[in-house]
Amino acid sequence: MSKQEFKSTSPVGQVRISGAPTPIRRMTTSQQVYNALRDRIVGLELLPGQSLSRVEVTDTYGVSQMPVREAMQKLAEEGLLVIFPQSKTVVSRIDIAHAQETQFLRLSLELEVIRRLALTQDRSFMDEIDVLVARQERALEAEDMVEFSALDHSFHRRMCGLIGVESLWDLVTARSGHIDRLRNLNLPDPGKSASIMECHHRIASAIRAGDPAAGEKAVRDHLSGTLARVDDIRKRHPDFF
Known part of the structure; x- marks a missing residue:
């Protein structure tokens, strides 16, 4: 994978026509990696069954392994990654x-x-x-x-x-x-x-x-x-x- 920049794809009762502006929240590195990987999985750039190397991800985004580990664990909890301890991580098949x-x-x-x-x-x-x-x-x-x-x-x-x-x-x-x-x-x-x-x-x-x-x-x-x-x-x- 080539070097990539982080990019986000996501821009009861009465109806809220207007309101206070949405607060700007700083994302952690882990959240940025999670968003980037999730976008690529959902967008089918990373295909079901494809292996995903933690080392390769850290190199791609220029971050340490800790936020990558956290991001991949969150994706595994969502069922988008399958992590085989001490072995490999793969993009899940569609359930x-x-x-x-x-x-x-x-x-x-x-x-x-x-x-x-x-x-x-x-x-x-x-x-x-x-x-x-x-x-x-x-x-x-x-x-x-x-x-x-x-x-x-x-x-x-x-x-x-x-x-x-x-x-x-x-x-x-x-x-x-x-x-x-x-x-x-x-x-x-x-x-x-x-x-x-x-x-x-x-x-x-x-x-x-x-x-x-x-x-x-x-x-x-x-x-x-x-x-x-x-x-x-x-x-x-x-x-x-």
Whole structure:
């Protein structure tokens, strides 16, 4: 691996239209290594079954072994790495059962988020949502899938933030490594990215119209696509499972 710089991909009750700025927190070296490795695992730069050398990681990021050990241990706890003591560390295979559990959690959260946003009286926040959708459309037109995926994350996280449950989105995201790898395998499929955009438009339209039933239907359609194609994905990438 060549030398790399750290880079982060992650930009109940009343809806929070505004509030205090989010505090800037300094990340530890361990957290930076964790973020960088996790991004590469979820983004399939580091493939399921691939060996990962602690020495090589320390050299790549120019850090000591302690933060690398801590980062790799955290990734192992999330099920993204498998550490064989005194032997080797490998990127885990994709766990379908884990992906299904995470999908259940995310669906439960987002159905309630959409319902509350659709039922709120003040929908001035829709300008912000519309900007995110428009930016994602431009990324799709430019065939910039990295930006497209980042804006997809921002779209859902921001809606959770509007009702004050952004931390719950972060909890779901922290255990989403397996389902996110499935999505990234599915994203290049013809029509997948266009389907995502269609669902985002439907979600935004349902909130604007104050129609929770339409919003919930759009969320179910949006979140069901990848797991519905899991057998096909597994056939095309058998070594990843």
